Amino acid sequence: MGNTIAPRIENAEKTGVLQVSGLKLKKVPEQVKHLRNLRSLDLSNNKIENIDPWISVLKNLKVLNVENNKLKCFPAELYLLTKLESLNGNSNFLINFITPGAIVNLNELSCLRTVNLSHNYLTEFPVELCLKSIPINVIDLSNNQISIIPNAIASLQAIEINLNSNKISIISNGIAQCERLKVLRLEHNCLRLENFPTELLTNSQVSLICVDGNSFNMKDFYNLPGYSKYMERFTAMKKKAA
Template sequence: MGNSALKAHIETAQKTGVFQLTEKGLTEFPEDLQRLVGNLRTVNLSSNKIEVLPPWTGKFSVLKSLSLNHNRLTRLPEEICKLKKLETLNVCGNHIANLPADFGQLSALKTLTLSGNQLRAIPKQLCTLRHLDVVDLSKNKIQAIPDEVSGVQAIEINLNQNQISQISVQISHCPRLKVLRLEENCLELGMLPQSILGDSQISLLAVEGNLFEIKRLRDLEGYEKYMERFTATRKKFA
């Protein structure tokens, strides 16, 4: 992409607060964006070939949405944790195995998309994100849901297409969790805590494509209570 075209995009972004440049084969985060660290509210650089985010990414003081889907990132820099206004972070289809240690400092974060990365565990840092609504961890290599999950504030957790065979009973204590997606994992029926059905807020449990037939869910204690929540939610949105 030519310098003049990039310059035009940056001039537009200066006025609109939005910088979007997708599918342009970019190999690095455009350096000229440093001039706009105080203006930009939205940055979308999805479907490029970016491998590294520069430390100055942490200086975008008013940034609300950052999308870097389908790039070549192996990690996120620690400096990204300084983005106090960030509400949406989309980094699906990269090679990220871990989140920065201080990721929990992204206090405004509401939507986190990490689908299609290299995560082997649910990041513990999610437990300190008080405003998190939706977290998508699908298509990773996660094998278990640990006890710490009870601290996650999300309304929806998507864990489809992982390798999960164990679930902590603590998941039923997630205070706001309404939607739990566990399709296409390695779950046996006996590994599904019955408290999810009988003793949680969860009103949509998606477990198709595991190691048991869906109709066997009906045999579990608490299934009727779960169906009451499921039906009530459906009526609300009908």
């Protein structure tokens, strides 16, 4: 394995890009900590169970891809990757976003644009990301076990939230306060019509709401107060995209 990694490390020293995907790695190679100018780290399709705290020394890292590994959480030191733009933790064993019990403030992640934590075992919405200072464009939490969208959602800066195929049954009214939110995907959850916050229809910026596959008839959804106002935003969005 060392012979396989060595030339990749050498190349990464020159390019700032390290790709060690599909090498059956069980941990992040120690040599990586010396790549202080690394901008992109692809660890996908391995068997990594933990990311060591020393990941924080990679101050120039913009892209971290750990898709399809065995991670159960990310280290609290993630907050020190202040240039991070893309985080892909899709298809792991994530039960928690950040190490349980860790006191962490992700305020410094002011460059973070995309977060993919889909196909994991998260039971709680990652409220650590609900900060005004994190300008996320897209957060994908589909195919998890999340049941509640909490009050903290009001501070999330995402333009698109994908929560398809979870167990969502309760949504905080605060979601209507998301200043940048345009697209909300809630297909195949456990929502009842009486628990849907009509503020999303009447008083939000959301122009696309996907709710097929929940515990109500779509015809009843169309009759909710404010649906016509939502459709005005939806139609305007379609015209703008045409």
